[in-house]
Amino acid sequence: MKAGDACLLKLEGVSKTYRGSSNKAVDNLSLEVAPGEIFGFLGPNGAGKTTTIKMIVGLLMPDNGRIIVDSHDIVKDPVSAKRSIGFVPDDPNLYNRLTGLEYLNLVADVYGVSAADRAKRIRDLLSMFDLASEVNDIIQSYSHGMKQKLALTGALLHNPPLFILDEPMVGLDPRSSRLFKDLMRNHCDQGYAVFFSTHILEVAERLCDRVGIIDKGRLIACGSMDELRKLSSETDESLEDIFLELTLPEQVD
Amino acid sequence: MKHRLISLIWVQLNMNFAISHSRYYYLEKRQRLWEGVLIVVSVIMTAAVLAFGVYKLADAFYSQASLLHQEALTLTTGILAAQFLMLILGIALVIAVFYFSDDLPCLIPLPLRPWEVLASKFAVILSNEYLGLLVFIVPIFVAYGRRANVGIISYTLSAITIFLTLPVIPIAIASILAVILMRIVGFTKRKDMLTIIGGFLLVALIIGVQFYVQTRLPARGEEQEFMMQLLSQANSLVAILGRQFPPSIWATWAISEAGTSRGLLSLGLFLGVSALAFGLFLALGNRFFYQGVLSGFEAPTARRRTFRGKPERIRFSERTPLLSLAVAEMKLFSRTPVFVLNGFIGFLMFPIMFVVLLLLGNDPEISGLWSSLVNVPEFHSIGTLLVGAYFFLLTAFSGIPFSPFSREGKANIWFLRSQPISGQAAAMGKALASEIMIVVGAIPGLAVLQYTARLPVVSLIIGVSLGIAASYALCIWGVLLDMARPMLDWTDQQKAIKSNLNTVIGITTGIVVLFLMGYLVNLLFKRGCSGLVAQVVSGTVIAVVLGSGLRVLQLFGDRLWSSIEL
Numbered sequence: 111m112k113a114g115d116a117c118l119l120k121l122e123g124v125s126k127t128y129r130g131s132s133n134k135a136v137d138n139l140s141l142e143v144a145p146g147e148i149f150g151f152l153g154p155n156g157a158g159k160t161t162t163i164k165m166i167v168g169l170l171m172p173d174n175g176r177i178i179v180d181s182h183d184i185v186k187d188p189v190s191a192k193r194s195i196g197f198v199p200d201d202p203n204l205y206n207r208l209t210g211l212e213y214l215n216l217v218a219d220v221y222g223v224s225a226a227d228r229a230k231r232i233r234d235l236l237s238m239f240d241l242a243s244e245v246n247d248i249i250q251s252y253s254h255g256m257k258q259k260l261a262l263t264g265a266l267l268h269n270p271p272l273f274i275l276d277e278p279m280v281g282l283d284p285r286s287s288r289l290f291k292d293l294m295r296n297h298c299d300q301g302y303a304v305f306f307s308t309h310i311l312e313v314a315e316r317l318c319d320r321v322g323i324i325d326k327g328r329l330i331a332c333g334s335m336d337e338l339r340k341l342s343s344e345t346d347e348s349l350e351d352i353f354l355e356l357t358l359p360e361q362v363d
Numbered sequence: 364m365k366h367r368l369i370s371l372i373w374v375q376l377n378m379n380f381a382i383s384h385s386r387y388y389y390l391e392k393r394q395r396l397w398e399g400v401l402i403v404v405s406v407i408m409t410a411a412v413l414a415f416g417v418y419k420l421a422d423a424f425y426s427q428a429s430l431l432h433q434e435a436l437t438l439t440t441g442i443l444a445a446q447f448l449m450l451i452l453g454i455a456l457v458i459a460v461f462y463f464s465d466d467l468p469c470l471i472p473l474p475l476r477p478w479e480v481l482a483s484k485f486a487v488i489l490s491n492e493y494l495g496l497l498v499f500i501v502p503i504f505v506a507y508g509r510r511a512n513v514g515i516i517s518y519t520l521s522a523i524t525i526f527l528t529l530p531v532i533p534i535a536i537a538s539i540l541a542v543i544l545m546r547i548v549g550f551t552k553r554k555d556m557l558t559i560i561g562g563f564l565l566v567a568l569i570i571g572v573q574f575y576v577q578t579r580l581p582a583r584g585e586e587q588e589f590m591m592q593l594l595s596q597a598n599s600l601v602a603i604l605g606r607q608f609p610p611s612i613w614a615t616w617a618i619s620e621a622g623t624s625r626g627l628l629s630l631g632l633f634l635g636v637s638a639l640a641f642g643l644f645l646a647l648g649n650r651f652f653y654q655g656v657l658s659g660f661e662a663p664t665a666r667r668r669t670f671r672g673k674p675e676r677i678r679f680s681e682r683t684p685l686l687s688l689a690v691a692e693m694k695l696f697s698r699t700p701v702f703v704l705n706g707f708i709g710f711l712m713f714p715i716m717f718v719v720l721l722l723l724g725n726d727p728e729i730s731g732l733w734s735s736l737v738n739v740p741e742f743h744s745i746g747t748l749l750v751g752a753y754f755f756l757l758t759a760f761s762g763i764p765f766s767p768f769s770r771e772g773k774a775n776i777w778f779l780r781s782q783p784i785s786g787q788a789a790a791m792g793k794a795l796a797s798e799i800m801i802v803v804g805a806i807p808g809l810a811v812l813q814y815t816a817r818l819p820v821v822s823l824i825i826g827v828s829l830g831i832a833a834s835y836a837l838c839i840w841g842v843l844l845d846m847a848r849p850m851l852d853w854t855d856q857q858k859a860i861k862s863n864l865n866t867v868i869g870i871t872t873g874i875v876v877l878f879l880m881g882y883l884v885n886l887l888f889k890r891g892c893s894g895l896v897a898q899v900v901s902g903t904v905i906a907v908v909l910g911s912g913l914r915v916l917q918l919f920g921d922r923l924w925s926s927i928e929l
Binding site: 130189190197203221 | 388391555679680681682683684686687688691694695698699774775777778780781782783784785921925926928929
């Protein structure tokens with residue numbers, strides 16, 4: 111899908127219950143992410159954020175509903191759908207015994223990135239993340255932040271239309287974090303989209319075009335900051351206030 | 364302190380046998396309960412069949428040994444073989460459990476002494492060894508007990524005591540060697556490579572010692588005198604064998620003469636030496652264990668200077684996804700010491716033992732038999748099939764194709780699963796990598812076989828072709844099996860490869876298939892078929908198995924792939 115098309119990610123009535131559990135981890139979730147949009151996905155611990163992301167990238171199968179990535183159904187046509195995704199999980203365990211470059215070459219081969227394109231992309235991204243001098247070291251020797259940066263580099267190598275990130279800011283130093291935020295913005299400016307989960311509400315508030323809040327598996331709010339403010343009691347509330355108000359645990363008498 | 368150690372041991376055993384994990388998923392969540400039941404029933408049935416086979420073998424052995432009044436040799440042979448195998452295989456196991464466990468970063472910061480951590484890990488290894496001994500030693504004890512004139516209570520008590528303490532000496536020796544090796548490796552920069560080399564050297568050393576023990580038996584020309592000595596004194600061969608490794612004779616006397624003063628003295632000696640070996644290991648471990656582990660935690664800094672710091676000189680290779688997956692798989696495998704020590708051990712052990720047995724051993728009968736066999740005209744046909752069988756056997760015993768997804772573990776499998784590759788492509792990449800490693804690993808054994816058998820080039824080529832096809836067929840089925848039920852939860856890499864049920868299924872299947880193929884070929888030869896017919900029939904069977912594997916992969920690969928949920 112090219113920039114300007116309807117939406118890059120569409121979830122329709124998606125539900126997931128883990129085997130042996132009576133509670134739905136994700137319950138009838140529907141949302142859309144349009145091209146050029148940074149979508150922040152928020153929720154308390156155990157709300158269903160990671161389960162949703164895992165279903166979007168094909169690591170889990172939904173029980174009901176449809177997930178359409180760049181007009182491909184992730185269940186029916188997973189390979190095509192995954193080609194449109196760049197994904198970084200919350201704790202990116204990479205292959206410790208490969209070098210950074212070997213890892214990036216593997217990703218580039220799998221996504222079919224040509225030698226010329228990958229050379230340019232890898233050089234640009236490595237120098238942006240200040241990782242160029244370590245790229246021939248084995249990943250085992252990397253710090254958590256360096257692994258995070260390498261995973262981000264790998265996920266961006268094929269210039270994916272949809273960038274999916276689970277807690278991307280964890281482990282990044284302030285400079286990399288800033289660079290990464292700029293990169294997300296630039297990515298969306300090209301007509302692509304970013305869908306990311308985070309607990310850092312200030313980042314979401316500043317960066318996201320739209321925000322979805324999930325609690326107990328259900329999407330309880332979704333929209334721009336202005337739209338969310340309309341849902342709360344006060345009109346000048348911060349995202350943190352809105353989040354806490356909407357996700358307040360039920361009081362037991 | 365005592366309570367702390369017991370608690371630690373219990374946690375280790377819990378993790379090793381996945382007790383809480385199984386209880387949670389199978390009993391509380393009722394998740395794939397049928398699978399748990401099926402696994403337990405299959406394991407018990409396989410173990411029962413194997414144990415019955417060992418029992419019948421021991422019974423037959425007893426009958427032959429009794430003709431020479433060497434009945435107790437039944438016990439000594441079993442005990443010696445078990446201890447030798449535990450020692451050889453123990454090296455890789457000990458290195459994996461002591462030095463490459465995922466729980467070490469959690470255990471080391473705890474206020475525990477190194478010997479306590481080691482003792483708990485030792486308990487894990489012992490518990491695993493008991494499972495093997497249940498199948499291979501208990502039937503021998505039962506067979507001997509039923510035939511020999513022994514007191515049932517004293518015999519049973521002694522046999523249980525020996526069973527429980529039998530792995531202590533070999534595992535303690537393997538542990539002492541491993542602790543020393545890892546301390547030395549800790550001083551160096553290329554730790555992984557030296558761990559692999561050191562591990563193989565230790566195995567070679569143990570086989571060398573075994574060879575030395577063999578040569579201490581009567582040499583050519585001394586057989587008559589030796590036989591007279593055997594016939595004149597009951598169980599004298601036990602004493603001769605036992606002189607090379609006294610604990611085996613003490614264990615034998617402790618059981619065969621249970622209830623007598625000699626039996627009790629032998630039992631005391633065996634227990635004493637076991638305790639001494641265990642104590643020595645703990646003392647040594649307490650001194651050096653943490654040093655070895657901590658040096659392993661230090662991130663390797665070896666870099667390829669050519670490219671360091673110069674991104675403009677970074678080279679980029681472009682490969683097809685299939686080849687790229689296979690290359691990455693081979694790199695990951697060959698750079699992981701525990702995988703190499705477990706997967707490649709057969710590549711070296713089989714040829715070394717073959718050489719020792721045929722060329723260096725002092726048994727002229729075996730050498731003569733082999734020489735006369737290779738000179739039979741039909742041997743070219745048989746040799747061709749032997750070459751094929753060798754590839755197949757290596758594939759089955761390596762465990763490599765039966766654990767490729769399990770080896771990824773829960774930590775890494777997300778990567779492949781989130782990439783735009785089909786289940787079929789993922790499996791083909793893994794199978795290709797397995798096949799390449801096995802073909803390369805077969806070269807030393809093949810060289811030894813060719814050196815001794817001197818097959819014509821055409822026969823060798825046919826044999827290698829059959830072998831590669833047979834091996835690839837097993838690789839495809841192995842990868843499919845591991846895709847269907849990957850073992851992703853593990854705390855040490857050993858569990859992913861050799862302590863993986865998929866690998867056990869692979870080895871058992873390999874043995875059964877090889878036996879059936881051997882039976883079929885033998886049947887063909889008995890009916891007067893030529894060697895060529897046997898080769899064509901074998902090739903057809905292999906083609907059918909390979910073709911059906913590829914078809915199953917085509918039909919179900921993607922479904923199996925997407926069923927691996929994280």
